[in-house]
Amino acid sequence: MAPPLLQLTDVSLTFGGTPLLDGAELSVSPGERVCLVGRNGSGKSTLLKIAAGLIDTDRGTRFMQPDATIRYLPQEPDLAGFPTTLAYVAAGLSAADDPHQASFLLEELGLSGHEDPARLSGGEARRAAVARVLVADPDILLLDEPTNHLDLTAIEWLESDLAARRAAVVMISHDRRFLQNLSRATVWLDRGKTRRLDRGVAEFETWRDEVLAEEEREQHKLDRKIAAEEDWLRYGVTARRKRNVRRLAGLRQLREQRRTYRGALGMAEMVAAQAERSGTLVAEAVGIGKAYDGRAIVTDFSTRIMRGDRIGIVGPNGSGKTTLVNLLTGALPPDDGHVGLGANLAMATLDQRRESLDPKLTLREALTGGRSDTVTVAGQSRHVIGYMKDFLFAPEQGRTPLHRLSGGERGRLMLARAFASPSNVLILDEPTNDLDLETLDVLEELLGDYAGTVLIISHDRDFLDRTVNAVIAPEGNGRWQEYAGGYTDMLAQRGLDVAPKGPARAGAVRESSPAQHNPDVRPLARRRLSFHEQHALKTLPDVIAGLETRIRALQERLADPTLYGRDRATFESASNALATAQADLATAEERWLELEMLREEVEG
Numbered sequence: 001m002a003p004p005l006l007q008l009t010d011v012s013l014t015f016g017g018t019p020l021l022d023g024a025e026l027s028v029s030p031g032e033r034v035c036l037v038g039r040n041g042s043g044k045s046t047l048l049k050i051a052a053g054l055i056d057t058d059r060g061t062r063f064m065q066p067d068a069t070i071r072y073l074p075q076e077p078d079l080a081g082f083p084t085t086l087a088y089v090a091a092g093l094s095a096a097d098d099p100h101q102a103s104f105l106l107e108e109l110g111l112s113g114h115e116d117p118a119r120l121s122g123g124e125a126r127r128a129a130v131a132r133v134l135v136a137d138p139d140i141l142l143l144d145e146p147t148n149h150l151d152l153t154a155i156e157w158l159e160s161d162l163a164a165r166r167a168a169v170v171m172i173s174h175d176r177r178f179l180q181n182l183s184r185a186t187v188w189l190d191r192g193k194t195r196r197l198d199r200g201v202a203e204f205e206t207w208r209d210e211v212l213a214e215e216e217r218e219q220h221k222l223d224r225k226i227a228a229e230e231d232w233l234r235y236g237v238t239a240r241r242k243r244n245v246r247r248l249a250g251l252r253q254l255r256e257q258r259r260t261y262r263g264a265l266g267m268a269e270m271v272a273a274q275a276e277r278s279g280t281l282v283a284e285a286v287g288i289g290k291a292y293d294g295r296a297i298v299t300d301f302s303t304r305i306m307r308g309d310r311i312g313i314v315g316p317n318g319s320g321k322t323t324l325v326n327l328l329t330g331a332l333p334p335d336d337g338h339v340g341l342g343a344n345l346a347m348a349t350l351d352q353r354r355e356s357l358d359p360k361l362t363l364r365e366a367l368t369g370g371r372s373d374t375v376t377v378a379g380q381s382r383h384v385i386g387y388m389k390d391f392l393f394a395p396e397q398g399r400t401p402l403h404r405l406s407g408g409e410r411g412r413l414m415l416a417r418a419f420a421s422p423s424n425v426l427i428l429d430e431p432t433n434d435l436d437l438e439t440l441d442v443l444e445e446l447l448g449d450y451a452g453t454v455l456i457i458s459h460d461r462d463f464l465d466r467t468v469n470a471v472i473a474p475e476g477n478g479r480w481q482e483y484a485g486g487y488t489d490m491l492a493q494r495g496l497d498v499a500p501k502g503p504a505r506a507g508a509v510r511e512s513s514p515a516q517h518n519p520d521v522r523p524l525a526r527r528r529l530s531f532h533e534q535h536a537l538k539t540l541p542d543v544i545a546g547l548e549t550r551i552r553a554l555q556e557r558l559a560d561p562t563l564y565g566r567d568r569a570t571f572e573s574a575s576n577a578l579a580t581a582q583a584d585l586a587t588a589e590e591r592w593l594e595l596e597m598l599r600e601e602v603e604g
Contacts, residue, residue, distance in 0.1 A: 005068045005140055005168055011060035012192075013043075017125050022192030024060075028140055032168045035179045035201050038189035038393070040408025040436045045075060047189060048142050051170065066171050069094070069138040075407055075434075077129035079117035085128045086113030092132040095275040105131040108161075109154065118172055123317040124300070130158060134165075143171040145407065147178055150435055151316040152459050157234050164415035164598075174408075174435050176201070176462040205437070207225045226254045269390040270415060270446045273377055275346035275422035280307050282345065282425060282453045283328050288337035289478070290323055296478030297323050300337070303472070303482055307424075310447065310454045312468035312487065319474045321457045325427060348423035350414050350431050357410065359403035362392060366402060366413060367420075377420045383422060392439075392448075407434030415443070424452035432460045461487045537599060540592040554578040 008026040012019060020043040028034060028051075039046050049055045050062065052072035064070065071092065082088035088467055089102040103270040106113045109127040120128065126149045133141060141162075147155045159181055162169055173179055183200040188208060191429055229251040283305045297320035305311060305328065313321045326332035330341050357366060367375045367384050374381040385395050391412045401412065406562050410435045420425070426447075434442055440463065447467050465470065465486035472482045473490060483490040557563065557574050564571045 001028050003065070004063075005065050006051060006070070007061075007063045008047070009061045009063070011047070011050060011062075012058050013046065013050070013055070014058055019091050019192050020046060021057070021189075024189060024192060024194045026087075026170070026187060026194065027196075028168045028170055030139070030168055032170075033164055033182050033184040033200075034168075034170045034187055035183035035185075036170060036172050036187050036189060036202060037179075037201065037437060039438060040412065040434070042436075043408050044189055044501050045144050045406065047194075048072070048144050048170065048172060049074075052142050059336065065139075068140060068141065068204065069136065070140040071133040071136060071138040072142040073129055073133045073144055073146055074161050075313050076147065077125060077132075079120065079125060079128060082117050084113060085111050085115045085117060085120070085124075085131075088117055088128055089113070089131045089135055092135045092436075094136055099218055099336065101135050101137075102131070108157065116280045121317065123151060123154070123185075126150055127154060134161065137165070138167055141165075141167050141169045141171075143169065143173075145434060146171060147173055147175045147459070148407075149317075150459065152314060152461065153316050155459060174437070174440065175460055176440070179459070180462075186526075201437075222254065226251070229254065269306050270419060272348070272419040272420045272426065272446055272450055274451055275424045276344060278307050278344050278346070278424040278452065280341035281305075281340075282307055282309070283330075283342060284340045285328055285334075286338050286340075288327055288334040288339055290320075290327060290332070290335050291478070294488055298327060298334070299478035300481065301480045302337075303328075305453060307453055307457075309467040309470065310452070311456070312464045312470060312471045313455065313457045314459070314464070314487065314490075315474040320478070324472070324480060325429075325455055325457060329425070329427060345425055346421075346423045347425040347427060348421050349427045349429070350418040351429055357413070359401065361402055361504045362399050363388065363402065363405070363413065364398040367416060375420060387416065387420075408436055408439070410438065411435050426450065426452060428454065429457045430459070431456065432458060432463050503524040536591065537595045540588055540595070543587065544588050545591065546586060547581055551578065551581050551585065554581065 002205065004027045006026070006028040010025065010260050011021050011024045011026075013021040016425065024043070024047055024049065026034075026036075036044050036048065046055060049072070050057055052070060053064075054064065054072070079085075079088050082091070085106060086102060089106060090099060093099060093102060103113055106128070109131055111131070115124065115128075115490070117128070119126070127145075130146060133143070146158060150158065155175065155178060159178060169182065171179070171182065179201040184206075185199075186199065186204045187195040188195045188197070188204070195211065195410060197204060199207075216421070223569055229247065237529050281304065283303075284329055285301060285303050287300050287302055288298060289296070289300060296409075301324070313324060315321050323332065327334050327339060329347060330339060364373075373384055375384050375387050377384075377387060385398060388395070388398065393412070405413065411431075415431070415554070418428075431443065435443065444463070444466050453469070456464070465488050468486055470482055470484055471487060471490040472480050473494065475481050481494075483493050485493075554574050554577055558578065563574075
């Protein structure tokens with residue numbers, strides 16, 4: 001097995017009292033696909049920053065191969081100080097890299113390179129940041145929530161690009177489908193320590209449950225052993241002093257082991273406060289339309305939403321998903337058509353941008369409105385600390401300013417605020433952003449038990465498949481279509497992804513783009529050979545020919561029957577060189593065939 005490119009050993013780091021990392025380890029070998037999982041606030045982002053060399057540790061070592069290159073994608077990239085997106089991406093190039101690669105990647109990701117970083121949307125900023133980490137074709141990619149703010153088209157492009165690269169990848173993501181498609185090993189960060197499973201995230205949850213069950217059995221055995229030793233202490237002490245001293249010392253060690261044990265964090269206890277039942281008909285839209293500055297966002301759309309429906313709304317960034325939801329819920333009047341709302345509606349909304357969160361407020365103030373120590377949940381008062389615990393916040397976090405919370409903790413806070421108000425209609429805009437897998441499971445169960453109606457805007461394919469019974473997708477030129485079932489069902493019925501349909505463009509795989517009705521949104525280009533793939537396809541035939549020439553020369557040298565007896569060192573050196581050249585030839589031929597098949601698929 002090849003030596004690791006990057007290795008963290010016995011890493012420890014403490015913020016405040018409880019260690020965030022306590023003997024954590026991470027090893028990344030060439031070409032590995034590792035996903036880093038763990039609860040929100042467990043230190044995943046911190047461990048990734050340590051791997052990137054951005055944070056010093058209290059204890060432990062970080063080793064990286066001297067000639068290895070590494071690129072790190074943070075959760076919140078900073079584009080300040082760059083005049084254009086092209087300048088920002090080009091700053092990620094090294095002296096030996098091709099400068100045209102920056103423009104190529106930006107084009108692939110639907111950006112021109114002339115955008116002002118200060119005026120980018122969240123999705124555009126994330127695309128530029130992705131381009132910057134990919135542009136130098138590093139040996140190791142460290143990706144912290146790479147799919148955040150990306151639409152489905154961009155996520156699928158990124159999956160395809162990462163799968164085609166030879167770089168090692170360590171990724172943190174809430175997108176279960178993204179991790180399932182790419183991961184080949186899973187590192188679980190739990191209570192400061194890491195455990196490794198040499199299988200993808202699809203098998204993680206079963207393995208995690210087995211580990212926790214075994215840990216619980218071991219703690220039960222420890223409790224029984226302590227009880228037995230305490231019984232001896234009360235009734236079985238003898239005159240044999242040395243033996244008694246040893247057993248007393250052992251008992252003290254058992255008690256210390258029990259005292260310092262950090263139990264696994266429990267599951268969130270999310271409950272959405274429910275209002276009285278709404279009418280059977282929640283909303284009916286008849287021929288509605290909406291346009292801005294002459295650009296059609298919604299055109300002649302009709303639907304009926306009944307009580308208990310779970311509707312997913314998907315589409316590229318800028319396609320008008322939020323506008324459509326606002327039309328259906330009466331928050332925005334249509335230019336054409338009519339929207340009728342049912343009786344007795346009580347709506348609760350989760351905002352994906354979390355703009356309602358004042359970063360200067362503390363967690364306690366954000367939940368109580370700064371007025372008292374109680375929060376009103378379903379019309380009843382609860383102490384804020386108890387409600388915080390339901391969403392896995394520790395009591396001491398009550399005075400923590402919101403700007404110090406992790407992305408996942410801010411996500412849980414938004415859920416806590418949204419679910420406190422009685423509702424029979426939930427409107428969730430990107431609810432899965434930054435949430436850990438365990439919290440996602442709880443959220444899915446809550447939505448399954450919720451008696452009201454749910455509208456979900458999401459780019460999380462797995463989450464949509466698990467929660468919705470209908471999907472509304474854009475068809476281009478402001479037209480939207482409703483499909484029965486989840487996201488996978490929508491794809492099967494539609495026959496293509498969520499890029500809108502429309503008149504075919506030259507050289508495009510998808511039939512249209514959101515730019516047809518919103519020129520501020522640039523389409524993603526179709527899947528093409530990357531710059532490095534194109535270069536490899538051109539140069540590999542020469543490489544193969546050179547290796548074949550070298551192999552023939554070595555074979556001719558080894559064909560000399562007197563070489564071994566005359567010069568054994570030369571014979572062994574030539575034999576080793578021949579084996580290496582043959583292996584390199586096989587690899588080059590396999591890579592060329594792979595790229596040629598990909599080229600035919602793309603062009604065909």
